[in-house]
Amino acid sequence: MELILNDSKKTSDRIFALEKVINKFRSNNFSNSDLLDLEMLYNKREAFMESLPSFTIKRKIDTLKKNHKKNKFYSAKTSSDKIEFNSVEYVRKISIPLEYGKFLYFFCRRLRFSRILELGTGFGISTMYLLQALKRQPIGFLTSVEKSFDYAPYYKNLFQEFNQKKYALVIGRKETALTELLDCSSFDLVFQDADHSKEKLVPEIEELLRVMRSGSVLILDDINWSRDMQSAWKLLTKSSYLAYHTEFSFDGKQRPRFGILLKR
Ligand SMILES: C[S@@+](CC[C@H](N)C(=O)[O-])C[C@H]1O[C@@H](n2cnc3c(N)ncnc32)[C@H](O)[C@@H]1O
Secondary structure, X not given: OOOOHHHOOOHHHHHHHHHHHHHHHHOOOOOHHHHHHHHHHHHHHHHHHHHOOOEEEEOOHHHHHXXXXXXXXXXXXXXXXXXXXXXHHHHHHHOOOHHHHHHHHXXXXXXXXXXXXXXXXXXXXXXXXXXXXHHOOOOOEEXXXXXXXXXXXHHHHHHOOOOHHHEEEEEOOHHHHHHXXXXXXXXXXXXXXXXXXXXXHHHHHHHHHHHOOOOOEEEEOXXXXXXHHHHHHHHHOOOOOEEEEEEEOOOOOOOOOEEEEEEX
């Protein structure tokens, strides 16, 4: 087992532990139980995708047009509020890719975080990987926040077999959750996959870094999603609350997708 980040008082030990886990992941250093879990998660993910009915989701058309106009799954021709999506393509598009789900599982499993906060549940794919890691340890709790009511009917089945005492799904805006509902000082891992704008992201992450304990970790998804996100990431890496930061792509070759921050 790896060192739990909060166990060590020494920053150098924490950084070493983080880097070791990343390297182990890249060299496919999985145990048999990891492999069984990952196979099960893959099957579950695929079965979930296949079971999705065609659905209609209300989204801001202007934003979608701006972000996805080159994608063929974007089928709206008008600026009305409701668009019919090809559900499988849509869910694949907004959920973390397979390799990054595997990484989330591996990272949490090895470093044994006990209080996890996810911002942006989406259809629950990343949540499922985090929950499976928590299932393998005696203690641990995940809180996941999602502003949209539309996704809950779909992801309910994904979480059925997980112990309900180990997670809470908060439906509402993260801005409210972070300022009014949650005591953020207790989280030792935050996975941020909701906001993709520098203007909102930077102050929010700075505030989380300020209140979280030494040795806590934040993973930001999509740090190269847009120029704005690249700039947000660059700014955050200069935060005075940091002991260390690194960028992660699953094979070390692709453009990094996750930004990982360690609180000093
Ligand atoms: C990229 S998706 C999340 C995908 C999910 N983490 C996964 O990989 O399976 C981003 C989600 O964040 C949600 N979101 C965006 N802004 C939010 C906010 N202010 N508060 C809560 N959720 C938000 C969106 O509704 C969307 O479902």
